[in-house]
Amino acid sequence: MTDRPILVFDSGIGGLTVLREARVLMPDRRFVYIADDAGFPYGAWEEPALRERVLSLFAGLLKRYDPEISVIACNTASTLVIEALRGRFPGHPFVGTVPAIKPAAERTRSGLVSVLATPGTVKRQYTRDLITQWASKCHVRLVGSDKLAALAETYMRDSFVDEEAVRSEIAPCFLEQDGRRTDIVVLACTHYPFLVNRMRKTAPWPVDWLDPAEAIARRALSLLADIDPSGRGEMLPEGPDLAVFTSKRADFPTRRLIQGFGLAMS
Numbered sequence: 285m286t287d288r289p290i291l292v293f294d295s296g297i298g299g300l301t302v303l304r305e306a307r308v309l310m311p312d313r314r315f316v317y318i319a320d321d322a323g324f325p326y327g328a329w330e331e332p333a334l335r336e337r338v339l340s341l342f343a344g345l346l347k348r349y350d351p352e353i354s355v356i357a358c359n360t361a362s363t364l365v366i367e368a369l370r371g372r373f374p375g376h377p378f379v380g381t382v383p384a385i386k387p388a389a390e391r392t393r394s395g396l397v398s399v400l401a402t403p404g405t406v407k408r409q410y411t412r413d414l415i416t417q418w419a420s421k422c423h424v425r426l427v428g429s430d431k432l433a434a435l436a437e438t439y440m441r442d443s444f445v446d447e448e449a450v451r452s453e454i455a456p457c458f459l460e461q462d463g464r465r466t467d468i469v470v471l472a473c474t475h476y477p478f479l480v481n482r483m484r485k486t487a488p489w490p491v492d493w494l495d496p497a498e499a500i501a502r503r504a505l506s507l508l509a510d511i512d513p514s515g516r517g518e519m520l521p522e523g524p525d526l527a528v529f530t531s532k533r534a535d536f537p538t539r540r541l542i543q544g545f546g547l548a549m550s
Contacts, residue, residue, distance in 0.1 A: 289314040289525075290504065291351035293342075295326040296437050297538070298475030299357030300545055302381070305501035306355070310508070315525040316349050317547055322531040325433050326360040327402030334404075338365045339372055341530070346376060352511065353377040355504050359472045360404040363411060377511065379504045383411055383472035384496045389419035391492065394464040396423050398457035401472035403428035411472075423461065429453045436475035439482075441537035450479060451486035458488050468492045524548040 290313050292303045303317055323329070323337055338361055342354070354376065356362045356369070362380035369378050383405065388397045397419065405411055406428035415424045432453050439445035459466045469491050471477055477495045484493070527547035534542070539549060 287314055288350055288352040289316045290508075291316050291318060291345065291349055291354040292357050293318045293320070293345075293354060293361070294357045294474060295320050295361065296324045296433065296475065297440055297541065298433065298436065298473060298478070299355075300440075301474050301477045301495070301497045302355060302357040302500050303545065305497045306504055309501050309505045313508075314523070315547075316351065316550075317525065317527045317542075317545075318345060318530070319527065320530045321534070322529075324437075325402070325430075326358065327404040327428075327430060327433065329404065331364055331404075334361070335365050335368055339368060342369060342373065346373060351376075353379060353504060353507055355379045355381075355500060357381055357474050357500065359383060359474070360402050363405055363408040377507055379500060379507060381474060381496060381500055383414060384470050384494045384499065385411075385414045385424065386418040387499075388468045388470050388494055389422050389424075391494075392422060392468050394467045395421070396425075396459050396461060396464055396466040397468045397470065398425045398427055398459070398466050399470045399472050400427050400429060400432070400454065400457055400476060401470075402433060403430055405472050423459075425457065425459055425466070427454075427456045432479065433473055433475040436478040440478050440541055441535070445479065445482055447482055447486055450482045454483050454487060458491075465489060466491060468494055470494045471496070526550040 292299050292315060296319050356366055359381050362382055366380040383399050406426045435445050457469045471493055480493050525547050527542045528550045
């Protein structure tokens with residue numbers, strides 16, 4: 285039997301949306317949540333520097349926590365670093381987070397889909413390859429926001445967000461063309477689901493907001509089943525789930541938020 289944790293990694297608190305779903309599917313597992321708040325926001329980083337930062341962090345994280353798998357609950361990091369992580373640590377399984385372009389292309393009726401992401405995710409060739417592979421018959425608009433992730437962080441800590449700022453950031457997602465309208469917006473940043481109620485309120489018309497958190501959690505569950513088909517890992521965890529902030533300077537509202545998710549600061 286094993287009590288090795290599942291590690292969930294993000295640049296900030298956005299990955300808590302994935303952690304929430306993972307706990308529903310895997311209540312018998314222990315989790316360690318890593319927030320690289322010292323590096324937040326990832327969308328502003330140059331690619332080589334961000335790649336080396338994440339690789340360096342994982343060298344220490346895997347040694348310290350010995351997780352059974354690691355979930356990269358961040359589109360920006362996943363689209364840039366996931367293959368490098370698998371290459372650097374070949375014996376360790378990683379679950380990535382990529383824009384949900386395939387399910388969006390399958391569900392759209394109008395053929396107009398928007399991908400709301402950080403600028404880093406928008407400019408990745410990985411993202412454009414997903415569109416070519418899965419959504420070639422759709423019109424996909426890539427919308428890069430450099431403010432929404434920070435707005436989500438503020439909202440979760442302080443319970444307040446400037447709705448006009450949200451409205452401004454999501455406005456480019458809404459396209460009208462030949463009598464058709466955008467009907468799906470892919471939330472390609474794990475921070476964004478925290479703001480989805482405000483997005484619905486400020487949107488010019490209703491759309492399907494596609495949150496990938498459940499799909500990521502299901503992928504992690506499937507991977508664990510492949511690793512451990514006997515189910516020997518199914519045991520009640522010992523000790524609380526942990527939250528680790530790389531800055532080591534989480535403020536009081538952040539600590540209160542983390543405690544609300546049932547995590548103990550480490």
